[in-house]
Amino acid sequence: xxxxxxxxxxxxxxxxxxxLIKDMENFIKAEDIVLVLNGSEEKPVCKILxxxxxxxxxxxxxxxxxxxxxxAYAKIGGEPSSSREIFSxxxxxxxxxxxxxxxxxxxxxxxxxxxxxxxxxEENPLDLxxxxxxxxxxxxAYLEGHPKWQIPADAFYIPYHVGVFGTTGTGKSWxxxxxxxxxxxxxxxxxxxxxxxxxxxxxxxPNNTIDISQxxxxxxxxxxxFSELTDNFFGQNxxxxxxxxxxxxxxxxxxxxxxxxxxxxxxxxLQNYIKENVERRDVQAANRRAAERSMKRITTxxxxxxxxxxxxxxxxxxxxxxKIEVLNLAGYSxxxxxxxxxxxxxxxxDLMYKGQNLNLALVIDEAPxxxxxxxxxxxxxxxxxxxxxxxxxxxxxxxxxxxxxGIAGEIGINAAVRRNLNTNFYGRLHPLDAASEGGAKxxxxxxxxxxxxxxxxxxxxxxxxxxMNPCPVPLLITYEPKDGGN
Ligand SMILES: Nc1ncnc2c1ncn2[C@@H]1O[C@H](COP(=O)(O)OP(=O)(O)OP(=O)(O)O)[C@@H](O)[C@H]1O
Ligand SMILES: [Mg+2]
Numbered sequence: 001x002x003x004x005x006x007x008x009x010x011x012x013x014x015x016x017x018x019x020l021i022k023d024m025e026n027f028i029k030a031e032d033i034v035l036v037l038n039g040s041e042e043k044p045v046c047k048i049l050x051x052x053x054x055x056x057x058x059x060x061x062x063x064x065x066x067x068x069x070x071x072a073y074a075k076i077g078g079e080p081s082s083s084r085e086i087f088s089x090x091x092x093x094x095x096x097x098x099x100x101x102x103x104x105x106x107x108x109x110x111x112x113x114x115x116x117x118x119x120x121x122e123e124n125p126l127d128l129x130x131x132x133x134x135x136x137x138x139x140x141a142y143l144e145g146h147p148k149w150q151i152p153a154d155a156f157y158i159p160y161h162v163g164v165f166g167t168t169g170t171g172k173s174w175x176x177x178x179x180x181x182x183x184x185x186x187x188x189x190x191x192x193x194x195x196x197x198x199x200x201x202x203x204x205x206p207n208n209t210i211d212i213s214q215x216x217x218x219x220x221x222x223x224x225x226f227s228e229l230t231d232n233f234f235g236q237n238x239x240x241x242x243x244x245x246x247x248x249x250x251x252x253x254x255x256x257x258x259x260x261x262x263x264x265x266x267x268x269x270l271q272n273y274i275k276e277n278v279e280r281r282d283v284q285a286a287n288r289r290a291a292e293r294s295m296k297r298i299t300t301x302x303x304x305x306x307x308x309x310x311x312x313x314x315x316x317x318x319x320x321x322x323k324i325e326v327l328n329l330a331g332y333s334x335x336x337x338x339x340x341x342x343x344x345x346x347x348x349x350d351l352m353y354k355g356q357n358l359n360l361a362l363v364i365d366e367a368p369x370x371x372x373x374x375x376x377x378x379x380x381x382x383x384x385x386x387x388x389x390x391x392x393x394x395x396x397x398x399x400x401x402x403x404x405x406g407i408a409g410e411i412g413i414n415a416a417v418r419r420n421l422n423t424n425f426y427g428r429l430h431p432l433d434a435a436s437e438g439g440a441k442x443x444x445x446x447x448x449x450x451x452x453x454x455x456x457x458x459x460x461x462x463x464x465x466x467x468m469n470p471c472p473v474p475l476l477i478t479y480e481p482k483d484g485g486n
Contacts, residue, residue: 001117004028007036008088009112016110017088018052025087028118030055030453031144031476033125034091035117036110044114046098048106049128050091051473053448059085091116092448094129094473102131105472124149132470137187141179141479144461151477155187157467158361159394161420162401163413164462165440166427171460171481172403173200173365175425179479180401181324184361189399190319196337196366198330204483209326210315212340213305221339222247222306228335229297234290238283242273242291250306259304266303267295305332312347319360334369338378341370345385352396359397362389367402371414383414390420406430408439423466426474428457447473 005020016036020028032052037044061070061084070080093110095103119125126143130136130152137155142148162180164172177200181191195201202209217225226233226243233239246253246269254262270291278284319325329337351358364370364386371383390400402421406412411432426440431451433439440454443465454463460481465474 001035001119001123003115004034004118005088005116007091007110007112007114007116011110011112013106013109014093016050016091016093017056018091018116020087020089025055025057028052028089029145030089032118033094033143035119035125036091036093036114037117038096038108038114039111040113041115045111046096046106046108048091048096048108048110049094049103049125051094051448051475052089053092054090054450056088057085058088090448092473094471097128103128121146121148126150126152126471129471135187136470137183139179139183139464139477139479140482141464141477144476144478147480151464151475152470153183153464153468154470155183155468157423158184158187158189158399159397160422160467161390161393161399162468163407163418163421163424164401164403164427165407165424165429165433166405166457166462167430168405169459170427170457171462172405172427174460174481175427175462175479176363176365176401176403177201177204177483178481181361181363184399184401185323189359189361189397190322191324191361191363192315192319193324193326193363194329194341194365195326196329196369198328200365201326201363202328202330205324205326208322208324209328210310211328212308212330212332212337214308214310215315215327215340216251216308216311217306217340218343219247219250221336221343222250224339225302225306225336226294226298228333229302230290230294234293236287236290238274238278238287239270239290239294241277242270242287245269245273254307259300259307262307263295263298263300263303266298267291270295312344316347316351316360335378338370338382341382342378342385345382345389348398349385349388349392352392352398355396357397358393361399361401363401363403365403367404367413367417368406368411371402371417373408373410373412373414375414383417386414386417387420390417407433409433412439421466423464423468425462425464426454427462428459429454431455444474449474 004024005018008017008019030053034050036048038048039045061068073080093106096106097103126149133154134156137153139151139153141151166172184191193201246266274284274287278287315325371386375383404413429440441451461478463474464477
């Protein structure tokens with residue numbers, strides 16, 4: 001350990017500043033972890049582990065709003081003396097301990113003059129924190145600037161749900177692939193990823209990907225699809241009923257047939273239904289024309305999409321061996337993706353209502369597509385389901401990992417859903433988010449992390465905060481992307 005300075009005037013039990021010894025300002029950085037020997041070097045009343053934030057350089061002689069000889073000298077290009085310069089950092093206490101005891105929150109005033117030390121690379125200060133975990137595990141990530149200091153995380157809180165936030169291109173999907181997914185698997189969770197655009201996960205798990213078209217669809221989802229393709233059956237109820245009759249018992253009807261056969265059969269069925277059930281000749285003619293137009297819009301390719309036969313149960317069962325499956329949702333409309341989500345979430349809730357422990361992490365990338373700020377229509381149902389899954393999940397080992405560019409407000413995710421995310425990773429944020437109410441600012445400001453920090457974070461850096469972090473203060477972490485990216 002190396003001494004870097006002493007505690008300055010005006011300290012309290014929750015905050016203090018360290019005055020740096022000469023030249024320390026050249027390498028001591030924000031986010032460094034320090035140890036304060038509270039009281040004195042020889043007989044400290046306790047040792048306080050802290051994190052450095054909000055650095056400050058002061059030289060009163062150079063006050064820019066007052067005229068002094070030094071300022072005048074600087075004005076003509078001279079280099080004023082540095083003898084009265086002071087550099088300091090705020091120390092945010094993580095916790096305190098005496099001897100070999102466990103770390104507890106600090107209640108003692110951090111005494112001015114107490115010496116402050118920094119850890120060598122070989123001594124991982126996070127070792128002092130990890131014992132407070134109920135179920136200790138490690139993220140394959142490290143404290144920014146210290147590749148040897150792996151991050152402890154409490155796997156007990158996996159089913160208390162996780163949020164990953166950051167503007168576009170900050171590395172959320174990479175982080176999820178390289179750090180979170182391996183962490184879940186290591187701790188006995190299978191992982192099901194919903195890849196909205198098929199770009200972030202599908203290419204990385206070629207043997208563990210299933211296309212939305214391969215999955216068996218529920219009859220109401222099929223009706224919704226036909227309705228979408230035909231502008232709500234061209235507003236004709238008879239046509240809707242005709243479709244409904246064919247779709248009832250869909251699975252048996254399509255069994256062993258080709259999409260072309262199903263297409264022909266459906267066409268025939270619509271015509272027959274109208275002939276047999278519609279009495280008025282003029283209405284019959286209009287219905288028939290609408291049926292023809294519908295069948296022109298519905299291609300055999302679309303019928304093929306509806307003929308998937310893999311049941312959600314099969315996917316869940318095969319996960320026990322495969323550990324990870326990516327659902328490729330690319331290529332279809334939002335409504336279709338969302339109706340598949342509803343099928344999936346109903347299945348998961350059913351299993352949980354029956355008392356089953358799922359040991360499953362459901363990764364929902366592009367979360368605002370599912371539970372936006374103000375959900376409407378099908379999104380309202382989806383948002384409600386996500387809230388439900390979150391509540392049930394805590395007792396049945398279901399983790400939801402929601403990934404979003406924004407946190408709160410219009411660019412964020414629904415507040416009621418967000419409340420359920422008890423561990424959050426914040427990457428570089430959009431200015432709207434960095435400052436908004438209920439967003440990162442409220443979570444991070446008390447720990448000396450200001451909006452400026454959040455706006456300027458580099459790619460792949462995240463503040464780790466919440467219940468899974470055994471350290472009560474958010475930590476800035478990063479990782480080596482192992483899968484090579486694209
Ligand atoms: N650990 C890292 N170190 C350096 N760069 C990284 C790291 N992780 C990710 N990046 C960079 O971030 C880029 C974007 O990553 P990613 O696709 O995960 O972003 P995203 O946050 O998911 O974006 P979007 O919101 O658009 O989906 C990568 O192409 C890579 O260049
Ligand atoms: Mg992404």
